[in-house]
Amino acid sequence: MKDVADMIIPTLDDMLAAHERIKPHIHRTPVLTSSYFNDLSGAELFFKCENFQKAGAFKVRGASNAVFGLSEEDADKGVCTHSSGNHALSLSYAAGRRGIPCNVVMPRTAPQAKKDAVRGYGGTITECEPSTTSREAVFAEVQAATGGNFVHPYNDPRVIAGQGTCSRELMEQTDGLDMVIAPIGGGGMISGTCLTLSNIAPEVKIIAAEPEQADDAYRSFKAGHIIADDAPNTIADGLKVPLKDLTWHFVSNHVTDILTASEDEIIAAMKLTWQRMKIVIEASCAVPLATILKNKDTFAGKRVGVIITGGNVDMDTLPWIKG
Amino acid sequence: MKDVADMIIPTLDDMLAAHERIKPHIHRTPVLTSSYFNDLSGAELFFKCENFQKAGAFKVRGASNAVFGLSEEDADKGVCTHSSGNHALSLSYAAGRRGIPCNVVMPRTAPQAKKDAVRGYGGTITECEPSTTSREAVFAEVQAATGGNFVHPYNDPRVIAGQGTCSRELMEQTDGLDMVIAPIGGGGMISGTCLTLSNIAPEVKIIAAEPEQADDAYRSFKAGHIIADDAPNTIADGLKVPLKDLTWHFVSNHVTDILTASEDEIIAAMKLTWQRMKIVIEASCAVPLATILKNKDTFAGKRVGVIITGGNVDMDTLPWIKG
Known part of the structure; x- marks a missing residue:
């Protein structure tokens, strides 16, 4: 780890050490593909399925x-x-x-x-x-x-180093990627992705995906400094938290773009993933796919890693069924 | 194929030929395990995930x-x-x-x-x-x-030979099994399983699982001849059809037992699979797990292959949510 402007910044060696440390306690989750979503998007998508992770999420x-x-x-x-x-x-x-x-x-x-x-x-x-x-x-x-x-949920160098192990596996499991897209809330997964890819595959673009109704990261990215919401409201309940100094360091230095999706687009992408891929994903993980489907020109013809961050869903209250 | 009592009975060679013929058109689906369901059942379960199959089912x-x-x-x-x-x-x-x-x-x-x-x-x-x-x-x-x-949905030697390729893969993907359990409706999957296992792994017991509310196979099995229902009613909509002569041939000769589950037990097992394994399965495929969880003594300590037959679900009408 290195000390920069009063922050402890995790390094590539921290990520590699984290991977050795946590291997006995985590799954090396599979990467799934879907001919349906490839046809629909025009891109070649590689879904890193952290919904199958221990405890149901990359965290x-x-x-x-x-x-x-x-x-x-x-x-x-x-x-x-x-x-x-x-x-x-x-x-x-x-x-x-x-x-x-x-x-x-x-x-x-x-x-x-x-x-x-x-x-x-x-x-x-x-x-x-x-x-x-x-x-x-x-x-x-x-x-x-x-x-x-x-142990802060994301603004902690140990946590970011741990999350970075996900994109290391994704790169090992695919034969080269043009882009990786992941949801952004506090920025822990995106920061880990930045840490890893900026070191081992700096040619890969990193895209963050965020709900329109909790778009503090998008607005921060455009403004050049952190803008926080208090109590944003979105179905993507994992993405309501704001960026902090450490995650802003990675986002501001390594993220290529931040794209947003509406609540209806997120719910539609979530339901379509359940229907066609037969996997249970949280609303938060549907945000990247929703942004891909509304920005097809950005992704067409590209090999895109999509991080499916978790599958812990309250089965009694699904957003497309009125109870 | 061999001609027995006016029926054309598919053979091991027919199954092997079927596998070669269909390989370009199907997935070799994965076998998943779940520490949660192993703990809950006391058995070691191997889920053959035909919900990830082309067109969403083993058929x-x-x-x-x-x-x-x-x-x-x-x-x-x-x-x-x-x-x-x-x-x-x-x-x-x-x-x-x-x-x-x-x-x-x-x-x-x-x-x-x-x-x-x-x-x-x-x-x-x-x-x-x-x-x-x-x-x-x-x-x-x-x-x-x-x-x-x-092309009859199950009482056809070509169809039974094709369904038999599923348990061939399952045996290749696991290191030996004590039992294989699959749902039974018309008996196509069970017949294919009997065809394959009676030839390549005759020591493996074959259990069929059926809804109580469509238990014609159970009653046929106990009576020693086919008993058909007209218009049975169950949430497991794939299992409403009756046995026919060809599937009865396999069921009566090779099935060890038929177990049944109530509608509530089927729905609970379906919901729990979605929650804990993060996969979308049909109600029909939840019947085997429901019978395992209510007959733990039968399965405890055993290595059990569980055929998850399909994942084509109407997402707008889930049986545990009142619309």
Whole structure:
């Protein structure tokens, strides 16, 4: 890691060390293709299926790297975090594998399936209101009470190094790519992707995909500095959080473009993926495909890696069915 | 093929020839495992994922074998069939690949997604009432009008030989199994499984799984002769059809047992598979898992192949969500 402007920036060596550290605890997820979506988009798409990942999402990569990198002394006090969902259950999973306590602050509106999974892995939940302000306030209390090591869901060099292992595998599993596209919320996956690709495949363009209704990263990218929303509203519940200094470092230096999609476009892409690929993906992971289908000229004829970030869905409330 | 009591019985050589013939037109589908379902059942389960198959179901194996085995002269007249869904679209897919006409009779209550898919592959649909009696009457008219080669959805030696290729792959993809379980409707998949396993792995027990509300195969098996229902009612819409002489031949000679599950048990197993394995499966394919979870003593400690037969689901009407 290197120290730049008061930030600890993870390096290629940190990503490689993370991959060795977490391999016993994660799946090397498959890369699927779909002749249907290739025909529809005009591009050649390679879906890196982190919905099949342990704990159901890519976030287990960064969380496991943080948990298994702790000294024995630090590990004894456990870990804590705040998260809109998948980081919470990934950290609970990793802490459970190491046998240490895990305390998480989750918005009370988080999907029930995710809350159940956190508790299933042995994590302890404290609920907050669904806003950044509330989450940070409640978390400060929990951290003070428990003394656990804070593993931020994305603005943490250990987490970013862990997420970077995903695109390393994707490059190994495909025969060269022109672009990689992933959703952007706080920017952890995109930052890990930037860390890895800027070192091992700098010719690959990196595109971030974001909901129109939570487009703080898009507006930040255009403005040249971080712009945060408080309490944005989108079906893509994993993407409501803002960029922070470390993820902004990677986004501002390495991302080629940020594209956005409407709620209807996201829901349509999600449903179509379930129907045609027979896989369960979260609304957040449908954002990249939605942007591909509305910007076909950008992707036509290209070999595009698409990171399917997770599959933890509340099956009782699907967005295309009115209950 | 050998002629027994006025039936043409497919042989091991027919299955092997079918596999060569259809390989360019099908996927070698993956076998997935789930630590969650292994823990829940006490068995070691190997899911053969025909939901990822071309046209979304195993039926494309038998349909392709029939279509691509036709002489040029016979092929010119096209093919025709009646089917509750997946055979209709599989035959349409195969006929489309060969460039010949395909006429199918489908119950008017078949899922809209399946009707759309048949038409998408170029098939022509004639609707009937949702009963065996109506289907056979309407089909006789269609066949007389078109003169196409009748490819029965299951009681056809070409179809059974094609379905048998699935368990051949399953045995190649696993390191030995104690049992294979598959759903039973008309008995095409089970018959193909019997054909293959009785020849290449006779030590493997074959279990059929059936909805309680369409349990004609279970009652036939116990009685020792075919008992048919007219118009049974179950969420597992692929399993409403009765056994016929050829499939009864295989079921009565090679199946170890038939287990049944209630509608609620089937729906719960279907939803749990979507939630935990992140794959889209039809209600019909959830019947084997439902019977495993209610008969744990039968399967505990065993290596069990589970054939996931298809993934063509009407996403707008999921059985656990009241619309």
